[in-house]
Amino acid sequence: MPKHTAKHESRHDPKHQRPPQHQEGQPGLQSEMQPQPETGAPWYRGSGKLEGKVALISGGDSGIGRAVVTLFAREGADVAIVYYNEHDDAEQAKKAVEREGRRCVTLAGDVGDEDFCRHALEHTLSEFDRLNILVNNASEQHVCKDITEISTQQLERTFRTNIFGMFHLTKAALPHLHEGSAIINTASVTAYHGHPVLLDYAATKGAIVAFTRSLSLNLAQRGIRVNAVAPGPIWTPLIPASMEAETMPHFGGSTPMQRAGQPEEVAPCYVFLASRDGSYMSGQVLHPNGGEVVNG
Numbered sequence: 001m002p003k004h005t006a007k008h009e010s011r012h013d014p015k016h017q018r019p020p021q022h023q024e025g026q027p028g029l030q031s032e033m034q035p036q037p038e039t040g041a042p043w044y045r046g047s048g049k050l051e052g053k054v055a056l057i058s059g060g061d062s063g064i065g066r067a068v069v070t071l072f073a074r075e076g077a078d079v080a081i082v083y084y085n086e087h088d089d090a091e092q093a094k095k096a097v098e099r100e101g102r103r104c105v106t107l108a109g110d111v112g113d114e115d116f117c118r119h120a121l122e123h124t125l126s127e128f129d130r131l132n133i134l135v136n137n138a139s140e141q142h143v144c145k146d147i148t149e150i151s152t153q154q155l156e157r158t159f160r161t162n163i164f165g166m167f168h169l170t171k172a173a174l175p176h177l178h179e180g181s182a183i184i185n186t187a188s189v190t191a192y193h194g195h196p197v198l199l200d201y202a203a204t205k206g207a208i209v210a211f212t213r214s215l216s217l218n219l220a221q222r223g224i225r226v227n228a229v230a231p232g233p234i235w236t237p238l239i240p241a242s243m244e245a246e247t248m249p250h251f252g253g254s255t256p257m258q259r260a261g262q263p264e265e266v267a268p269c270y271v272f273l274a275s276r277d278g279s280y281m282s283g284q285v286l287h288p289n290g291g292e293v294v295n296g
Contacts, residue, residue: 017035017249018034018035018235018248018249018251018260019034019248019249020245020246020248020249021033021034021240021245021248022240022241022243022244022245023237023240023241024241025241026140026141026142026241027059027062027084027086027138027139027140027237027241028062028086028236028237028239028240028241029062029086029088029089029237029241030061030062030063030066030086030089030092030236030237031088031089031092032237032240033235033237033240037062037063037066037067037235037236037237037262037263038067038235038262038263038264039062039063039066039067039070039096039262039263039264039267040067040070040096040264041067041070041071041074041264041267041268044071044074044264044267044268045074046071046074046075046076046100047075048075048076049075049076049271049274049275049276049277050072050075050076050077050133050271050274050275051075051076051077052076052077053072053076053077053078053132053133053274054077054078054079054080054124054128054130054131054132054133055069055072055077055078055079055080055131055132055133055134055135055274056079056080056082056120056121056124056131056133056134056135056169056173057069057072057079057080057081057082057135057137058082058083058111058135058136058137058138058165058169059082059083059137059138059139059186060079060081060082060083060090060093060135060137061081061083061086061089061090061092061093061106062083062086062089062093062236062237063234063235063236063237063263064137064186064231064234064236064263064266064267065081065083065093065135065137065138065263066089066092066093066096066263067262067263067264067266067267068135068137068266068267068270068271069081069093069096069097069104070093070096070097070100070264070267071264071267071268071270071271072133072270072271072274073096073097073100073101073102073104074100075271075275076102077102077132077133078102078103078104078128079097079102079103079104079105080104080105080106080107080120080123080124080127080128081093081094081097081104081105081106081107082107082109082111082120082138082169083106083107083108083138084108084109084110084111084138085108086237087108089237090106090108091106093106094106103127103128105123105124105127107119107120107123107124110161110165111138111161111164111165111166111168111169112157112160112161112164112165112168113168114168114171114172117165117168117169117171117172118168118172120169120172121169121172121173121176125176130176131173131176131177131181132177132180132181132182133181133182133183133184133274134169134170134173134177134181134182134183134184135183135184135185135186135270135274136165136166136169136170136183136184136185136186136208137185137186138161138162138165139161139162139186139201139204140157140158140161140162140201141158141198141201142154142158142198142200142201143197143198143243143244144197144198144199144200145196145197147199150199150200154200155200158200158201158204159200159203159204159207162201162204162205162207162208163204163207163208163211166185166208166211167211170183170215174219174224177224178222178223178224179222179223179224180223180224181223181224181225182224182225182226182227182273182274182278183215183219183224183225183226183227184226184227184228184229184270184273184274185208185211185212185226185227185228185229186208186228186229186231187205187208187209187212187228187229187230187285188201188202188205188208188230188231189230189231189232189233189287189289189292189294190202190205191205191206191208191209191230192230192294192295193292193294205230208228209228209230209285212226212227212228212283212285213283216282216283216284217283219282220282225273225278225279225281225282226282226283227273227278227281227282227283227284227285227286228284228285228286229266229269229270229273229285229286229287229288230285230286230287230289230294231261231266231288231289232252232255232261232287232288232289232290232292233251233252233255233260233261233289233290234252234260234261234262234263234265234266235251235252235260235261235262235263236263239251239260252290255289255290255291255292256290256291256292257290257291259290260290261288261289261290265288266288269286269288272286273286
């Protein structure tokens with residue numbers, strides 16, 4: 001297993017400063033971000049917590065998803081990455097998994113398409129013969145300052161990616177998940193305190209929290225745990241792909257920690273929920289959000 005040395009530094013260092021930047025199109029490219037999101041977690045040492053497991057992770061090509069696939073591989077899991085069309089980012093995520101000595105497949109497509117979700121599960125099973133962990137992480141968001149600016153097409157698209165895709169992948173995966181398996185959904189702090197210019201996005205994240213709690217009750221007797229992670233402001237491709245360029249240097253500054261988080265600071269939550277460490281947790285939400293106190 002690769003060795004990783006500890007690295008201690010301030011997240012307020014100049015190298016963490018973000019210049020104004022913007023990307024056209026969702027969900028954005030990690031390769032074009034300045035500075036690059038930190039997804040490798042060189043300070044994190046694996047201990048075999050997911051040895052012999054197979055995980056499927058949507059949105060695993062970049063940001064939080066890439067950090068999760070990296071740590072899952074470091075803990076011994078083989079990984080299937082579902083992504084939209086960011087082929088270069090997906091290739092880099094695959095290489096991150098392979099550097100940890102684990103196998104990885106990448107699957108390009110739209111999680112809003114139920115047929116694609118079924119295909120992704122079939123391909124994963126053909127490669128690995130099993131599935132133990134499902135991470136529903138794919139997401140998109142659009143800034144609109146007035147609800148009248150949100151078209152029906154955008155509303156349906158945001159829900160199709162963020163919540164319909166979660167249903168589709170979960171439905172496809174459930175026949176292949178058994179006692180001890182885990183489902184982890186990516187929610188958001190916006191589900192708890194809202195957001196003035198992310199109305200449809202925040203609504204989907206609220207739906208994800210309710211879906212997580214309800215599915216956990218539905219699957220409890222089968223021994224399948226269902227939990228969620230609700231990150232605060234994290235430096236991922238969604239941010240420059242959706243927000244105004246001039247807001248980048250200040251992104252995350254309103255949190256108690258006065259900074260945005262890095263994907264590698266969120267990923268250990270997913271390891272905890274996927275492993276035996278979280279064996280008595282289901283229907284719960286973890287909150288890596290820079291110190292914001294939320295209810296629920």
